[in-house]
Amino acid sequence: MPADRDPLALDEQVCFALAVAARSVIAAYKPALEPLGLTHPQYLVMLALWQNDGLGLSELSTTLSLDPGTASPLVKRLEQMGLVERVRSPHDQRSLQITLTADGRALRSRALDVPPAMLERLGMTEDDLDHANALLHRIIAAAHAAE
Numbered sequence: 001m002p003a004d005r006d007p008l009a010l011d012e013q014v015c016f017a018l019a020v021a022a023r024s025v026i027a028a029y030k031p032a033l034e035p036l037g038l039t040h041p042q043y044l045v046m047l048a049l050w051q052n053d054g055l056g057l058s059e060l061s062t063t064l065s066l067d068p069g070t071a072s073p074l075v076k077r078l079e080q081m082g083l084v085e086r087v088r089s090p091h092d093q094r095s096l097q098i099t100l101t102a103d104g105r106a107l108r109s110r111a112l113d114v115p116p117a118m119l120e121r122l123g124m125t126e127d128d129l130d131h132a133n134a135l136l137h138r139i140i141a142a143a144h145a146a147e
Helices: 014-036 040-051 057-064 068-080 102-111 114-122 126-146
Strands: 084-088 096-100
Touching: 014 040, 014 102, 014 114, 040 057, 040 068, 040 096, 040 102, 057 068, 057 096, 068 084, 096 102
Parallel strands: none
Antiparallel strands: 084 096
16 A cells, blocks of 8 residues: 555545445435335345245345344245245245245336336446446455455
C-alpha cells in the first residue's frame, strides 16, 4: 500500500464496503418485492425452492448460508402465506421436506420481473452483474477458506 494511504481508513476496509453495499442493495429490493408480498429473506428462500423444490430445512439452511434457527421462521411464514408446505419425506418419516404449493410455483412467473427491475434500479448491465457476482463469490470462498 502506498505510504500516503492509511490502511485503517474506513474507505480502505472491504468489510465496510461490503456491509454498506449489502444493506443498500437489500433496501433497493424492497419496492421490487412488495408486489410479490415477500421480504428479501423470504425471496431468497423462494429462489432456493424454485431452483430445487423439496429441500429439507438443513439443506435449505446450507444453500442460503443460514443457520436452521433463522431459516425455520422464514419457512413457517411462507407456509402461513400459502406458498410452501412442509411434508414428511417418503424416504424418512422423521424428516420434513419444504415443497412449493401451486401458489408458490405460480409466484415464480411474477418474480421474473425482479432481476431486470433490479438491474435498472441499480444502473447495472448484465455484464456488470456477472463481474460483481464473480468477485463476490471469490470473496466468499476466500473468507470460508480463512475460517
